[in-house]
Amino acid sequence: MSITEKAKEILANSGYKVTNQRKRILEIILDNTHRHMSAEEIYEIVKDENLDVGLATVYRALELFEELNIIHKMNFGDGRSRYELKEEDHHHHHLVCTSCNEVFEVDEDLLDQLEEKVEKKYKFRITGHHLKFLGICENCHEQQRLGD
Amino acid sequence: MSITEKAKEILANSGYKVTNQRKRILEIILDNTHRHMSAEEIYEIVKDENLDVGLATVYRALELFEELNIIHKMNFGDGRSRYELKEEDHHHHHLVCTSCNEVFEVDEDLLDQLEEKVEKKYKFRITGHHLKFLGICENCHEQQRLGD
């Protein structure tokens, strides 16, 4: 079963109604996970498709999906929340370029040992984590070099 | 030289004017770093001292301190920015309790090897990082146990 189908099944089985708006919003997130979209960006897409959807509905749908553990709200410091699909057993990290503000993904999780250490030492039951590296991406670094 | 004096020196040497408001706001941050204060919280303190300071000034001072690399703006998901002193060579992480929303500090940095690995593999020059663990703190865990 594809991620898309799985997510829709979660929605259908949640007891909440499966509306066209929710279906479309979920699809957009699923199709653009790597883009870490904001509510406004998702809204722009549905609006361009001439669907009758309000921005408030987008926010309400995102809130619902988060509650159902389908998506995940993030903050990259640009003043708005961004969302991505929450894939079980697929933890990854983010590289945020402080020059062009692009966000790249590190497609592996290397924190297991660290978590264990922290859990023991601080008596804190860890259920998740966010690791964000700040720095300069290859592109920007290249351009800085050429600019010299 | 204490951190406080150092920070004040940075301010004095920055070319910006050393006003009473800036001095007091900086002091409050320095005295309460572990509390990760918000602009509003800082404002409440100066207001209680009957100092004639506006909330806008607090925001402007925080913006300035961030620019001078004295403090660091953070987001713990509660809808407001929080600030802490930026101490060189003193990287640490945060434990955010998803039950009581308290933020604890992990007073060590264990990401060096990881950073090196990521820099090479992703050709990304890392200048900083944020690591936040989500979970349940000892207190909340204890209370849940007692509640059974």
Added chain:
DNA sequence: CTCACTGCAAATGCTTTGCAAAATC
């Protein structure tokens, strides 16, 4: 049919900004 869901517009909460008065250098 019923109740959850929606769009709209108004409200909220954090943060920023315009401006005349005040303070620093």
Added chain:
DNA sequence: GATTTTGCAAAGCATTTGCAGTGAG
């Protein structure tokens, strides 16, 4: 004294909410 900086109030954004109408089950 000239130029920053400030307080206040108003404006600016992202997000939330109230409400009457709409639609899924």
